[in-house]
Amino acid sequence: MRPSAARLLNILVPVKRAVDYSVKIRVNPQQTGIDTNVKHSMNPFDEIAVEEAIRLRETLGASVVKSIKAVTIGPPKSVDILRTALAVGADSAVHVALPESAPSPEPLAVAKTLQALIKKAGDGESKVDMVILGKQAIDDDLGVTGQMLAGLLGWSQATFASKVEVDEGKGEVVVTREIDGGGEEVRCKLPVVITTDLRLNEPRYASLPNIMKAKKKPVEKLSPEDLGVDYTPQLETLKVTEPPKRVGGGKVASVEELVAKLKEAGVTAA
């Protein structure tokens, strides 16, 4: 707990460079992965995370949200998505640089990297109070990084957020979460890890002047050694294959024909 009444928030937003959501992916012939020579962009759930951080600043005021820092871990090209985050409103960015050929780091290693960065920020002026990140990346679809980070730090966590309300005076956040079959509200003490769901907000586009300005914002480059994190995967990917193809089927011309076909297939009224 800070002694001062006015709490200043430092928000960390981890972002991931992923194959663009509109790309129809193809498994490579060696079955080791997919063809990655395609358009990449920021993981859509992370775009929502960046947007939420900016909206919190707009709602609470620039005097409350002191800093918004984007961070990514990945090959040289990952800097592109940091520039995107900076162009929509993040103040600064960190790139933990991996070699081009390095395998994609596993979520636990990512969580450890974030933990190291948060530790590095310390307990003073730049103490991290809130981490907002996507609930999952649309490439590996694992959806575990935020929870792992909260566990490592012993922080409160709010996954699948669809609404975030900060009471900075009390040092609390009320989060509405999307759960199976409905919603849930929880009250989390800061510091907190929040993972974003689709309905949290609609991310904005960066304007051209802001894209130009983003080029001047600071991007700190770190190596895995700087943070003391080992990126050797714990799991072994044996192969990546196409899902089984569906066969048969066809088109029908009328509702009557459709219903007849359904009955033929054994679909009867309940």
Next chain:
Amino acid sequence: PHALVFLEHRKGVIDAGSLSALTAAKQLGGQVSALIVGDSEHVNGVVEQAKKLQGLTSVLHSTSSQYAEPLPEVLTPLFEKLLSDSSFTHVVSATSSSAKSVLPRVSAKLDAPTVSDVTSVEHDASTNSTTFTRPIYAGNAIATVKAPSAIPIKFFTVRGTAFAPTPSEDGASVEAKEVEPVQVADPPTQHIKTTIAKSDRPDLGVASRVVSGGRALKDAKTFETTLYPLADVLGAAVGASRAAVDSGYADNSLQVGQTGKVVAPELYMALGISGAIQHLAGMKDSKLIVAVNKASPHNYPREMYLMAHRTRMHQFSKLRMLAW
């Protein structure tokens, strides 16, 4: 192997997803223990139900008013205690919203990964390694991953549609053992409230038939008048595309897709849904898929019956009115 299965329940009724997780755990080929947590009102009843589950080796249960809602911050210390100095080799759960929140948090504390949403499991006892398949890229590729012996406790969540639920067996009864709860003083997170959408129709996640609607259904009223009678005739659950949910036609709990429910019913009918990758990820494993849409069918897997008509709305209504 000895698996610990997080057996979830809502107000005393065991979740169907957990029964599928149990089936996956049994395929590891060793002992299977279920863990039930909750408050004093529900735990005993769930324990009695669980004792009858086919193939369970033991039932562990822990009761505390703190466990009335499954808060990860409160449950994690209990898992940690159970897993320390234990014989457990695997921790298994459904890919449910609460298990997804808890398992990775626990696994990170034990320096282990969590393998999410697996569709097959195979354990090799001689090398103490477990191999999983799981969909990646919204189901457009399938990854086969191996958790080697270097990971002493392997965490995974199970895709419900890939494993049949474990049935109950009359007369079967296994040992139940109480586990002391681990009280968390002043937890950092408090539960305020839960709002579950109520419906008299079958549950979307487990229904054998699903009728889904998309944005082409225009508004909430048309969605209702088109889909509900058809769903009633078929005894089907109602689903919706993300676009329909976002437009306010249907409740969020009905969303089928990568970020909603993943379903695999015998019959899936998609009315006015264009078939975005996002949506397909949630229903492509359905047995028989019927798409009713004016748009070209290229988005859907190829076997569907489809009516490409300009008078789409008319077809929707007709479908509804047809005597089955």
